[in-house]
Amino acid sequence: MPHAYADAVHALAALVPPGRVLSYGDVAELLGGGGPRQVGAAMAAAPADLPWWRILRADGTLAEDLAERAAPHWHAEGTPRRGTRIDMAAGRWQPDDAGFAAIDGLAEALAAEAPAPRRR
DNA sequence: CTTTTGACAGCGT
DNA sequence: CACGCTGCCAAAA
Numbered sequence: 001m002p003h004a005y006a007d008a009v010h011a012l013a014a015l016v017p018p019g020r021v022l023s024y025g026d027v028a029e030l031l032g033g034g035g036p037r038q039v040g041a042a043m044a045a046a047p048a049d050l051p052w053w054r055i056l057r058a059d060g061t062l063a064e065d066l067a068e069r070a071a072p073h074w075h076a077e078g079t080p081r082r083g084t085r086i087d088m089a090a091g092r093w094q095p096d097d098a099g100f101a102a103i104d105g106l107a108e109a110l111a112a113e114a115p116a117p118r119r120r
Numbered sequence: 121c122t123t124t125t126g127a128c129a130g131c132g133t
Numbered sequence: 134c135a136c137g138c139t140g141c142c143a144a145a146a
Contacts (some may be wrong), residue, residue, distance in 0.1 A: 005143085024128055028142090035142045036128035043127050052127080063127055 005034055008110045009042035015102055016054040018077040020093035021086055023058040030095075032107045054093075060086035 008031050016022055024036040024043075031039075039055070046052045053070035056062045060082065062070055067084075074081065080090035095103060 028128090033142090035140095037126055038128090038142050038144090040127045041125095041143075046127090055127080057127085058129060066127060 004042075004113075005031075005038060005110065006042035006045055008106045009039050010046060010050055011106050012103060013043070013046070013050055013052065013055050015095075015099060016051065016093050018051075018054075019079050019091070021054045021056055021079060021088070021091045022093050023088065024055060025058055026092070027055060030103050030107070031110055033110060056086060058088070060088045060091075 009027060012022075012027055012030060022030075024039040027039045028035050036058075043052055043055055051073070053062075053066075053073045056070075061067060073079075074086065080087040082090075093099075
């Protein structure tokens with residue numbers, strides 16, 4: 001399934017449990033490739049059923065229009081907040097063994113199709 | 121090949 | 134705490 005980075009990003013986002021969050025940078029690091037911007041680009045094409053509100057900026061915020069639509073979800077899931085923004089220190093998802101295993105699989109699958117660091 | 125553009129991150133002021 | 138600038142990665146023009 002030679003698909004792309006975007007699929008890996010979406011898959012990882014789907015692993016994040018309710019009430020927990022990850023920053024774009026965290027996602028990039030966990031997948032072992034690309035960067036925060038690349039993750040953001042992938043999220044822009046997120047499927048309607050994806051819990052996109054669990055992936056946010058490193059400072060616990062989101063683009064204004066998105067934050068507006070995300071707030072209800074955060075409230076419903078009991079995501080730790082600090083004022084209007086999310087408390088990253090408390091809400092950051094810390095994968096358990098099973099989580100790491102799943103992430104590992106994604107990272108590997110990704111590396112298998114995007115290993116060629118060819119000149120650009 | 122160069123420039124522009126993103127649901128970004130860090131650091132300095 | 135708020136801005137502004139620089140750094141990053143990949144894709145598109």
